[in-house]
Amino acid sequence: MPRDTGLPPGTLMMLVLRVLLRQPLHGYAIAQRIRQLSSDELSVEEGSLYPALQKLLVKGWVKATWCQSDSGRQVREYRLTASGRQQLEAEIGEYRRMTGAIDVLLKEA
């Protein structure tokens, strides 16, 4: 049973995909990026990143490889796959459509 991450359902997966679009990153770095980019607005319990990453692995949207981090630790780096890229585009499109529609609704009503 997924817990409340403080985000709308599925959003975390989309954020992770978006962060990985620019470059492959390991888990800790992904968490940092999300926090940084959202100016600490979206404070996610960092561990909940990992169930989301596993889901992305199942779906085949990311691939993981072990490598050395800058700090010299063994870390697992996640890389977006072609189908992950497609998924991200589709989800962003869907997200835009939804927020657009809600925007219009809020303005016009």
Next chain:
Amino acid sequence: MAFISEWIRRLGYLVRRRKIEDELLREMEAHRAEMNDPRAFGNTLRLREEARDAWGWNWLDDLVHDTRFAWRALRHSPAFTLTAIMTLALGIGVNIGVFSLVDSLLLRPLYDRPDEVVGVYNRRTTAEGGFRGVSYPNYVDLREGTAGIFADLAASSMTFVALDLGEGPRRTMAAGVTQNYFQLFDQPLAFGRPFTADESRLGGDIRVVVISFALWEQTGASEFIVGRTLRINGDEFTVIGVASKGFTGTAIPGPDVWLPLGVQAASPTAAASPAPTLASRDAHELTVVGRLRSDASFDAAAPTLATIGRRLEQAFPDINTGYTFEMAAPFRLLFMPGPSNGALNAMLALLMMVMPGIVLLVACLNLADLLLARGHVRRQELAIRSSLGGGRGRLTRQLLTEGLLLSLAGGAVGLFFSRWASDALMASLRPILPVAVNLPDLGLDWRVLAGTVGFSLLASLVFGAWPAWSLTGRAAVIDLKGRLSEEGRRVGNVKIGNALVVGQVALSVLLLACGGLFLMSALSAATADPGFRLDGGLLVEIDPSLAGYDETRSRQSQLALVDRLRAVPGVEAVSIGSGFPFSSFGDSRSVAPAGATDARSNSVDSVFITVGRDYLRVLGVPMIAGRDFVEAELTPGSSEPVAIVDDMLAQQLWPGESALGRLIQFADAEGSEAGRSMRVVGIVATLKHSLSNPRPFPHVYVPLGQHYESVMALRLRVANGTPTSEMMATLRRVIVQHDVRVPVLRVQTWRDHLDEGLDVWVYRAGARVFSTFAAIALLLAVIGVYGVKSYVVSRRTREFGIRIATGAQPRALIWQVLSEGGRITAIGVGIGLVLALAAGQLLQGFLYGVRGFEPVVLVTAPLILIVSSLLASYVPALRATRVDPTVALRSE
């Protein structure tokens, strides 16, 4: 595509699960190490749990866990487990056993691509309808006219031959077939070759044979069988092929040997007089089967057949007028004149499944009972697990898994039982068949397996789910307090358990009563008065035509044998005749006064028997008036045609007048009998002819000289005190010495003949089958009663303890337990009696000498149940008296 690769990844996870989880753990640890405040990471254990969820295998984990748990739980109570498995195994085994029999006899296609194989039938177009065989010339015209419809159109004849494998001739079934017959089927032969056109040509008489797989096994299953010879009707035949395992042609039972249609032995009427040849357009002896061309449709073919029928009517009006051809699925059960009736087969199948179905129902009620009782014993355990957070669904699933495990084990053991059950049924079926026959294999095919799994799952779902659900209810939680609340007691499933036992008892009474009705039928059929004296009577059946003898020689052989046997010491009298009272097959004629204007409508249907001298005296049937046949009348053409009629026939033809000296004729006579009038020279007492129809039946007897039958039965009466088994051995020896070529079809006492007759067999088989099922149901019901009583006693340990402590007599305790059990049984018996009465009404038509409402049965069946269930209650009752008060008071 994405879906498939996702599944491949998921399966990959299953394989490398430990590694993937390790990696996740390492990764998470690394992450935490980087953090300033690792507490902000969250609960690692819970997060890993969630990550595992992502792969979607939780249900499997639960299943494995549940199964392991169930396995442990079951192993801890072996008595319960064994009882439950055996209960189910009986129920499932009996069902599969009967189903596999029904399947192979009635349902399963006998050959590949069954839709393309059709029978072509010669149907009468007049109002009364009906079918006849097809004559060879008509078949040839059919085949040529339908080349555009049928890839192959083959004909076959069915006949009996004397087969000699070296230990004397025995009668067996043979099929004469056209050269293209085997081409109708995929892989009809295990090895060897089919017949050639030359061999199948009428009159070709090339002695080759294809033998059945079963016969091949009897002969030692040699791979060098092809080219060997065996003796059929006294002639050497060369084996050219062996049919595939289970191959029977289009019908069951199949023949033991296939002969080319061209040999004399394949002619179905070789034994009749005068032997017509197959070449005659008027000999309607063949069965025609074809395989439709792949480009021909069933519906489009029908008009072509009708056209050929009309053409043949015009070309040969005296033979074919009033007949047309039509197609239908080939008949499945041999000896049926018309096409197979699929609905009838399905109906028979359904009827045969009713009884095992009831047994399965009893078994399932029993299982539910057992699960319920066991669940109560485990209430505390369930309550603890529930309070520790085990959801009701989860607990129910756990209990269901246990039920499922039991069912599957029961199903597996049931498969073994089923083998035994169907073999036993098959064995009891064989004796009615007049000859050794080739029946299809009772293979364990996918249907049977699917059926087993289906039955098992159904049993566990239907009868496991509900006890599981009721046990995990609110009352269970209350149980944690260590004793039942008032609510728990009310909901308490004793009542439900009792209801289940009532159901079992009722169904058992029903089956017992049905078994009893058939048992009584069998007894009264076996002891029925045949109308003549059975003691000292022996029957010898011979068929000289199977030695290749023609009519004259056969007749000489028959008469010579009568004289020879008369000389055997100990034999008082010998006679000869076609047929014997209470035989499965018989001949009949419509008898009318000679010269009657409307012979057909004034005629009386009578049993027709050809006899030698002394026939009636040997049977012990008294002569009322006139005389027996004389020596001269036993050879053809030497005297005026005569007949002996029985009292009943005489009275019906000439009411109130004497029939002696009058002339009769056969209204349905054909061939040499047509237009012949016979003088009545004797009148005898009337015999019954069939047990299932206890009313006497008119008989007409003609002397051997007027009618020829190759199969003749010699009846002997031996002197009092002669040991029959020795006498039978002597008779066999004498006959072989007399003429080694004549096959002795059987030697038996008259009593055995009656017992083995179809009439008695039907009741005996019914009695055996019903009693077996009833016994199984009874056993299950006893287990049920015992289970519930034991459970009730164990739950009331405290109560019994207190009563013993306060000085209650053991006898009073036993009486209390027994009387409570008695009430359940009484209700069950009451319901069962009502069911039994209804079933008795339904079965009425199948019974002999017994009414559907039979007091003996209606008293005995409940009595058996009451006594058994009292015994089953007695053991737990005894246990109640042995309760140690100090233990009992601490027990709850």
